[in-house]
Amino acid sequence: MENLLEVKNLSVSFGDVNVLEDVDFVLKKGDVMTIIGPNGAGKTILVKSILGLIEHKGGVEFLGEPIIKKIDEIGYVPQRLDFDRTFPITAQELMNLVSKKADPKNMEVVCNHLEVDKLLSKKIGTLSGGQMQRVLIARAVSGNPKLLIMDEPTAGVDIGGVKSFYDIVEHLNKEHDITIILVSHEIDMVYSLANKVLCLNKKMICVGSPKEAINKNVLEKLYGGSVGPKEHTHLR
Amino acid sequence: MENILNLISYPFVLRAIFAGVISAALLAFLGVFVVLRKMSFYSDGIAHASLAGVAAGILLSSQPLLWAMIVGIIFAILVFWLEKKTVVSVDAIIGVLFTASLALGVILMNFKSGYQPDLISFLFGNILTIQYSDIWLILITAFIAGTFMIVKYRQYLLLSLNNDLAYLSGVNLSLYQLLFYIALSVSVILGIKIVGVVLVSALVIIPVSSAKIFASSAKSLVVWSVILSEIIMLSGIFLSLALNWPTGATIVLVGAVIFFALVLFPKKSS
Numbered sequence: 001m002e003n004l005l006e007v008k009n010l011s012v013s014f015g016d017v018n019v020l021e022d023v024d025f026v027l028k029k030g031d032v033m034t035i036i037g038p039n040g041a042g043k044t045i046l047v048k049s050i051l052g053l054i055e056h057k058g059g060v061e062f063l064g065e066p067i068i069k070k071i072d073e074i075g076y077v078p079q080r081l082d083f084d085r086t087f088p089i090t091a092q093e094l095m096n097l098v099s100k101k102a103d104p105k106n107m108e109v110v111c112n113h114l115e116v117d118k119l120l121s122k123k124i125g126t127l128s129g130g131q132m133q134r135v136l137i138a139r140a141v142s143g144n145p146k147l148l149i150m151d152e153p154t155a156g157v158d159i160g161g162v163k164s165f166y167d168i169v170e171h172l173n174k175e176h177d178i179t180i181i182l183v184s185h186e187i188d189m190v191y192s193l194a195n196k197v198l199c200l201n202k203k204m205i206c207v208g209s210p211k212e213a214i215n216k217n218v219l220e221k222l223y224g225g226s227v228g229p230k231e232h233t234h235l236r
Numbered sequence: 237m238e239n240i241l242n243l244i245s246y247p248f249v250l251r252a253i254f255a256g257v258i259s260a261a262l263l264a265f266l267g268v269f270v271v272l273r274k275m276s277f278y279s280d281g282i283a284h285a286s287l288a289g290v291a292a293g294i295l296l297s298s299q300p301l302l303w304a305m306i307v308g309i310i311f312a313i314l315v316f317w318l319e320k321k322t323v324v325s326v327d328a329i330i331g332v333l334f335t336a337s338l339a340l341g342v343i344l345m346n347f348k349s350g351y352q353p354d355l356i357s358f359l360f361g362n363i364l365t366i367q368y369s370d371i372w373l374i375l376i377t378a379f380i381a382g383t384f385m386i387v388k389y390r391q392y393l394l395l396s397l398n399n400d401l402a403y404l405s406g407v408n409l410s411l412y413q414l415l416f417y418i419a420l421s422v423s424v425i426l427g428i429k430i431v432g433v434v435l436v437s438a439l440v441i442i443p444v445s446s447a448k449i450f451a452s453s454a455k456s457l458v459v460w461s462v463i464l465s466e467i468i469m470l471s472g473i474f475l476s477l478a479l480n481w482p483t484g485a486t487i488v489l490v491g492a493v494i495f496f497a498l499v500l501f502p503k504k505s506s
Contacts, residue, residue, distance in 0.1 A: 076401075082398060
């Protein structure tokens, strides 16, 4: 499989404080990678650095070119959309505010599949956390991205919503051939969805297939001694 | 009523109405992004800062509005540059720059002896002073700034919502921010002949803040902001003519009454 994303020695520091050190990994087309780590591990900083939203050292290449040149090939769903909730903008209007690549037909299909069509006339400030996530995913996917990055996409979503979300991720990956990066602090998600995992706690603790990369030693480095993996087969 | 109809036949009233209608539409449209991005202080700051340009124009017996625009553009570039290059917060930068520019204006006026009716008219607005040269300046500037904002409406709407999403949609954040500062500066200055340096930011803030109370979408916010702005402008001009009140102050008070009516009776209004 062709390399889609190559991150080389990526480091981030705020003043004298290093918040990320030497993150190094390759993502191939069709991969679903989960970035896990405790709160404050630098997961969101890593994602934002990859996207060029935060200044960093090291290289990020997308299909062999600097990622800034291919930014319209990437869909991004932020952890929490920081916006004024009194902003009178409808979900439909938000969906239309995408880069040039968005295809109206694809947008319609995506909205139907994610059950966003019923939300389109509503103001985004009135949507629940789960509804807003679906709108943001639909918006990110409607531009036919090659890579979809989602930061804590199930935060604030109920159990039913999480199951539905897992189905969506699987569908996007398998049917639409979208490579996916998921950020999570939930280790269970790794086993449910991903073929690759990156463990992060300021520095890269592990990278590889979940069964090979995650072991007791890694988990201790991430979360301390009391945490272990537990598969949620009911969510499959 | 008859008196008002008679007044409309006067060229100075027609000039005021023409300038008012154009400025009202432009300021309300830009005001949408000002209010959504919580930049009200910027529009207030730019208006006050322009006094240095007004004073320079009066002192040089040149067109004060043009000089005010030059100062406005310098103000926009300085705010943008200092915001990028220093750790000082943007409201502090605006606060320092506009008071410094205001102080410069006061000192410049000190070099001109005697009573300065022009200065008073720029401070509080005076429709009697709007000349054909002002109309041309307003028309050309409004066309350029308005066309630019209409063409880039989607980018600015996304930028107002969230910087990260805008960046990932290919919006050059720094460039768009600088161009918005400049467009807003020149547009605010267009309004100072009508409502004055002290009150012009009301035309940016009041129509949009009023429309935001009942708008159901971004599109309806833009449309209703412009409609309310025109209602406020024209009602204010005619009321001031009928009652012989200062025009700028009357326009702002009409706007404030509409705003509070919508705030206090939101259901009836929507």
